[in-house]
Amino acid sequence: MTKEISVALVGAGAMGGALLRGWLSAGTIDPAASAVFDPAADAALKKLARRHDFALNPSPEGISVDALVLAVKPQAAASVLPAYAAIARSALVISVMAGMSLAAIGRALGDPPRVARAMPNLPAAFGAGVTGLYAPATVNAHGRDVIDRLMAATGETVWVRSEEEIDFVTAVSGSGPAYFFLLTEALAEAGAALGLEKEAAQRLARATASGAGAMLAADPRSPADMRKAVTSPGGTTAAALGVLDGDAKALRRLMKEAAAAAAKRAAELTE
Ligand SMILES: NC(=O)C1=CN([C@@H]2O[C@H](COP(=O)(O)OP(=O)(O)OC[C@H]3O[C@@H](n4cnc5c(N)ncnc54)[C@H](O)[C@@H]3O)[C@@H](O)[C@H]2O)C=CC1
Numbered sequence: 019m020t021k022e023i024s025v026a027l028v029g030a031g032a033m034g035g036a037l038l039r040g041w042l043s044a045g046t047i048d049p050a051a052s053a054v055f056d057p058a059a060d061a062a063l064k065k066l067a068r069r070h071d072f073a074l075n076p077s078p079e080g081i082s083v084d085a086l087v088l089a090v091k092p093q094a095a096a097s098v099l100p101a102y103a104a105i106a107r108s109a110l111v112i113s114v115m116a117g118m119s120l121a122a123i124g125r126a127l128g129d130p131p132r133v134a135r136a137m138p139n140l141p142a143a144f145g146a147g148v149t150g151l152y153a154p155a156t157v158n159a160h161g162r163d164v165i166d167r168l169m170a171a172t173g174e175t176v177w178v179r180s181e182e183e184i185d186f187v188t189a190v191s192g193s194g195p196a197y198f199f200l201l202t203e204a205l206a207e208a209g210a211a212l213g214l215e216k217e218a219a220q221r222l223a224r225a226t227a228s229g230a231g232a233m234l235a236a237d238p239r240s241p242a243d244m245r246k247a248v249t250s251p252g253g254t255t256a257a258a259l260g261v262l263d264g265d266a267k268a269l270r271r272l273m274k275e276a277a278a279a280a281a282k283r284a285a286e287l288t289e
């Protein structure tokens with residue numbers, strides 16, 4: 019049996035909390051040997067700590083774990099991270115922070131030997147996440163395996179070739195769920211504008227997004243082939259796609275601009 023991983027998680031908010039719940043339900047981590055740090059721990063997190071028996075907000079002194087996972091806001095990192103420098107000396111450090119470079123993490127933690135970057139997304143809370151991963155040569159095959167096992171507990175993993183590509187992962191899949199949620203909001207608004215009751219339009223749009231997501235997860239056809247399967251020649255879908263994807267390629271152009279803006283922001287946060 020593969021050994022469970024001991025983890026110190028710094029920041030158990032939306033993303034850190036989702037990862038933690040994924041690890042606990044998949045049995046990836048050893049709760050009794052793990053610790054979670056979050057000064058704003060809410061009742062749900064306290065209950066989780068009691069149920070699974072992991073340490074919540076212990077003193078960081080003397081803690082020794084396989085992996086130190088950093089999930090605080092990048093803007094808070096410089097002031098928060100130094101308290102965890104001693105843990106980082108012996109642990110594999112995995113940062114899920116957007117726009118916080120390996121160099122900046124190294125500076126904040128006193129240059130620990132092994133630091134890697136992971137860019138998960140929020141569907142990790144339902145085991146339906148996808149995480150982009152990058153580790154420099156200082157992280158060996160065993161370290162990569164630990165990172166992969168931790169992130170695979172919450173969905174798919176995709177290794178990328180350079181640290182810069184993590185900013186591109188952030189633009190595609192890190193921020194990506196929000197694009198689909200916006201599309202769902204916009205579709206519901208369009209349905210209401212046509213004359214449907216607001217609640218009916220919301221239910222139709224949400225179930226459609228979720229159904230399309232289920233097809234993407236289960237159907238091996240490409241997204242383009244599935245789009246074609248919905249689109250009868252001269253029919254209703256073709257009329258809509260003429261607006262979204264006609265000569266001006268409006269949606270594709272907009273998506274490129276949106277992803278470029280996200281990647282640019284990730285790079286700015288890094289500076
Ligand atoms: N929300 C998302 O969809 C994604 C977020 N991320 C990254 O995850 C990180 C966290 O983002 P969210 O979870 O969205 O933010 P959040 O605000 O929900 O969580 C941050 C947590 O850090 C805690 N915190 C603040 N000071 C702390 C300290 N001194 N020690 C320990 N914990 C402390 C806060 O109480 C909070 O619970 C960010 O760096 C973000 O770039 C990455 C991928 C997706």
Ligand SMILES: O=C(O)[C@@H]1CCC=N1
Pocket residue numbers: 116188192193
């Ligand atoms: O918006 C953000 O900066 C974070 C990173 C990816 C998703 N949320």
